Amino acid sequence: MMKERITIFHTNDLHSHFENWSQIHQFLTQERQQLEQAGEEVLLFDIGDHADRSHPLTEGSAGKRNVDLLNNAGYDAVTIGNNEGITFSYEELNDLYRDANFEVILANLFTAEGQRPDWARPYLIKTTKSGVKVGITAVTAEYPVFYEKLGWRISSAKDELKAQVRAMKEKVDIIILLSHLGIREDEWVAEECPEIDVIMGGHTHHVLENGRLHHNVLLAAAGKFGMYTGKVEIEYDHVSGTVSGKTATLYETGELPEAEDHTERWFEEGKQLLSNEITVLNQPIHHNPLEASSPLSHLLAEAVLDWCDADLSIVTGGLLLHPLEAGPVTEYDLHRILPHPINPCLVELSGSELKEVIRQSRHQNWPTTVIRGLGFRGTILGEFVFKELVEKDHQFYVGNEPVLAEKTYRVATVDMFTFGFFFPEMHRARKQYFMPEFLRDILKEKLKGYAR
Template sequence: MKLTIFHTNDIHSHLNTYAKISQYIKDERSKLQHDSLYIDIGDHIDLFHPLTEASQGTENVKILNDSNVDVVTLGNNEGMTISHDSLNHLYDDAQFDVTCCNLFDLNSNLPNHLTSHVLKNVNGIKVCLIGLTAPFNHIYETLDWKVTSPLLALKNEISQVKEDYDVLIVMSHVGIFFDEQLCEECPEIDVIFGAHTHHYFERGEEKNGVLMAAAGKYGHYVGQVDLEIENNKVIHKEAQILDTTLLDEIPNNYEEKGKSLLDKPVLNRRISLPRRLNSASYTTDLLCESVLEFTEADCAIINAGLIVKEIDDSKITEYDIHQMLPHPINTVSIELRGVELKQIIYKAMEQSYIDEVAIGFGFRGDIFGGYVFKNIGYIESTGQCFVKGIEVQDHEQYKLGTIDMYTFGRYFPILKDMNINYIMPEFLRNIFEQKLIQKEKKV
């Protein structure tokens, strides 16, 4: 028999593109003379989209329902950008299965509506699908989840189901390097559908007898894997992807619906919040001050590119603030010595990324922009650094308030191995909104 599996991953709420993917998959499945499945490998939701933000992902679930998806797994966006309670209720109305075998609450229970694997009986063939998500332990712990080793979790799950399947599918939202390791360590897997690192394979890639398939990011591609099965074993497998720019656009109202749901006034008076990338502005100063206060720090650093759109209107709504700060970025506080703080200040003063297009780490803007400081001073000619007007002392302790985007190793490598306090689930836009309301009360 033949089985076709359509797959998507890392849609990140690019819902206009997904609308045509959804229609394409439904149309193609209806034409087939054999069985098919459709699976999504996580990060379908992304709070940069107003509809996802307003619904905390439940509207994405409705869209997946309408797409007749069969099985999904969790990406880090489903797991880490909404609250613990929101994840527990995300799939309340799902008409599909959700699998992830390495994410648990503090009582060792999977999130609501999740199973560690899914068994599908497809025309007498037992297909086992196992989902995995990336192990961002330090962030999940802040949200009262614990994420375990995906490799150990998968091996344990396979050992539990090894007598129960004919076809073994892994839905891996862990990344390409992990998937390559899986090929070597778990050759019994038939297909690994990959995600997280936004990679894609035009015709799949086979290692150690395991086929890897992946469809990039943002709905740029839609994937298809065809399996030939005889005597309850896969005897042939091949993969392909389709460039979605070749698909017809499908009218939808996702943006307008999200905007209407977020049309709640924050300030009912005219205000101007400019966007300036190469230097500080009133807006970035206010944002940096909100980070300083929210983290209860001695000083703070952000980058100007966090402000994606300026506001100059007779009122400000939640939608406006969402468009200004669409990033799923949280604040962090870091206790460090003066000698370490000075290294960070020196690095920031280089302004190495001021004109660079920034990608990833939760950033949903375009240009990184210049660094902006609060309670930090610097004399270039002498190399002296100051916090609250007092020169930084090498062995004194300081608390820095900043954003989680800087803690993953690229912008300030020194931070990667430090003890970091991730403050969740509030995003920058949430604390900025509260800052605006607080200032309004003082007027």
Template sequence: MKKTIHIYHTNDLHSHFENWPRIAHFIKERRRLHDEAGEYSFAFDIGDHVDRAHPLTEGTLGTYNIDLLNESQFHAVAIGNNEGITMPREALNRLYEHASFPVVCANLFEKNGETRPDWLVPHTFFQAGDTTIAVTSATAQYTAFYELLDWCVTLPVDELKKQIAMLKKRADIVIVLSHLGMYDDEKLAEETEADVILGGHTHHVFHEGKMVNGTLLAAAGKYGYFAGHVELDLDVESGRVVAKRARVFETNRSLKPPQDEQEQQERIEERGRQALSVPVVHLDKPIESHWFDPSPLPQMLTEALTDWCQADCSFLNAGVVLGHLPAGNVTKYDLHKLLPHPINPCLIELTGAELSEVLRQTRDEKWPHLQVKGLGFRGSVMGRFVYDRIKMNGPHFLINGEAIELKKTYKLATLDMFTYGHYFVELHRARSKRYFMPEFLRDLMEWKLLQQ
């Protein structure tokens, strides 16, 4: 005789609330059917549910996301990098105050590297009849960013190995909520005896799961496009898992909408607008922005970047500015729509030779229409590069009106996404980088407008 345990999982919603009504309705109906059949079911979120690119997440600093997870009766959640490093420290400490579920992460500690915040546990247990299920988790190791917010994050795979080895002695089934990405999940499966790894972070999808060394890997993509379902068949007499299956349901095709889906979506948008309706400044005339031609808003933001970081010069891409500012009262909602990205300012020290090479690369004609995804960017294309205190005279560059000196050290302010290795090697390899956190670009724009 066998019994089946059902596990539903979501990951990397990134506050795409337009898909949540169907997912919540789906999980509720499935649970009802399992209860009627006398079966056990659980629901877990694998992190990055929170994304401050949505006005309602920004306006509530993520607590609305937690309300949604509470309402859907999730059993446990993991922390993603969006919860961990886009939230100010005090906001993360308050985020889960009213959570009705445990928050699990084995590799996040207080600054001392020894104690965990009181809202966090390294593992937790659930019962499915006489079957004990242990759940542990870890988040991606963005060490420099966590340190700036006075957190300590340790090696995730090492922490999980210790947790899994210990939990295998105390539980019948060990499940990992991994916000590490597909490759680390595969490595973990090769090197441990975890029963199931529910994955996220790299936005991958395993349509029917993936077996690695006897461990079932499952993942449901991003933005709520899918909801995941894992089934574990147990032999009742021995208590051993005899079969594992995974699948995903495509939200727009496979999940039925609740009757009030449109009303829910409209309420979310309106609540987001209201939450950020705080006036910031009054403009006598509109300020425009263009991605491919010179315009005042991107230039203002570039100048703000120089001043905020106390840099010698700065540059950014016009594509980060997603619209215009209207005449009249400008609210925090307007600034959020303009600059929704969780992108931080960064100050980098470069030699004149290194800076010259980076600036030379920014003149490449490929940039303006290049489509950009990830790294905090929430727009669509790169747009033209915009400079402050930088002039170009043919192949030569001037910084503050003076010819660049190849051996001199310069302080360049730019966007943190340009330091991640995908764009400019010199910025990625620079030894001296200072990230300004938790300030986002919209905070700098507000500061600049108030100055003027």
């Protein structure tokens, strides 16, 4: 055999969009079967963010059902994205892949003590029937503050990557990187690590229809939400001992053959897993995201204020997607109204910074602004709601005391307001993130024993 073809299928950033999974599963299973019957080598990888806790099935099973789906589709290896890494608790992530039939490759995650978790390995070498050795390594995006808060240590992806390439390059014929870093970082890697043959990427949800050669490294990526499945073909020349060709293709899920749809069943299963009752409401708690007086917005603002033990709190109505009806309230109900993987946060602001944040929050277009990313899983931002802040005669008061320019105030809010998109003051400020609790967990505590 002069030349050999190795086919690799890849997915990334599904974010628990299971409405596309039945078709993807069927496509991958059939394609693999056909190729393997023809004697070809086939590998299957996921590049992270397969699990997203905004779906009831992922939430109710702590991601375990995502692993089942990957098992059933015959994946060879996966890496993690930030949704696996920083939206599950330390214990949940440590247990997530316990029943995985595939390898988890991840070079830049360690315990607080500096040990690699026992469920992950920094690289993997696969040998084809003819003896070609394929080395695979993987890295994920760095969110050091969040990982540290959860009990992990995330190291420099680029440094780890270079170390793994050095460790592998004498042992393998082909090097593949599974990168949950984003397109710009992948381009940097292609420039800095010419030994890598193919980078399969994710995180920034970029779509590379036929891949892209960057410094002779093939970049491949399949967008987001299971809208595409990627295929990379590598041709290896046994005579010269080199990669003689590499191509990338994307398959659009909407154009794949119809498959038996399990979307509804998976949703109902998730709902059942979240059927635990929290409280019983005598009356509904109404909600309008565009009203500063919305009762549910005020309850959330109060819950965040108490949780963070702050002087005042700031939330928005758009965080809450529905009102709460009278009668039993289950964990599913709270998940439905607060599906976001968003954590509470305590920010320290001076009085003058606080006034500037209030001024910015009154931008007339903000309540109806459509928000994407930042962990937000709703649509519009909604009206800003303040707890323990009062304005009278053009003067702001916190706890009945006028706001003083030099005084420091403890402001309870949500993590997405600290990422720089909204308030530069909060981005720069000293802050404390509360993890792994999400807003729904905070509201749950508030509602326990609460009836109205």
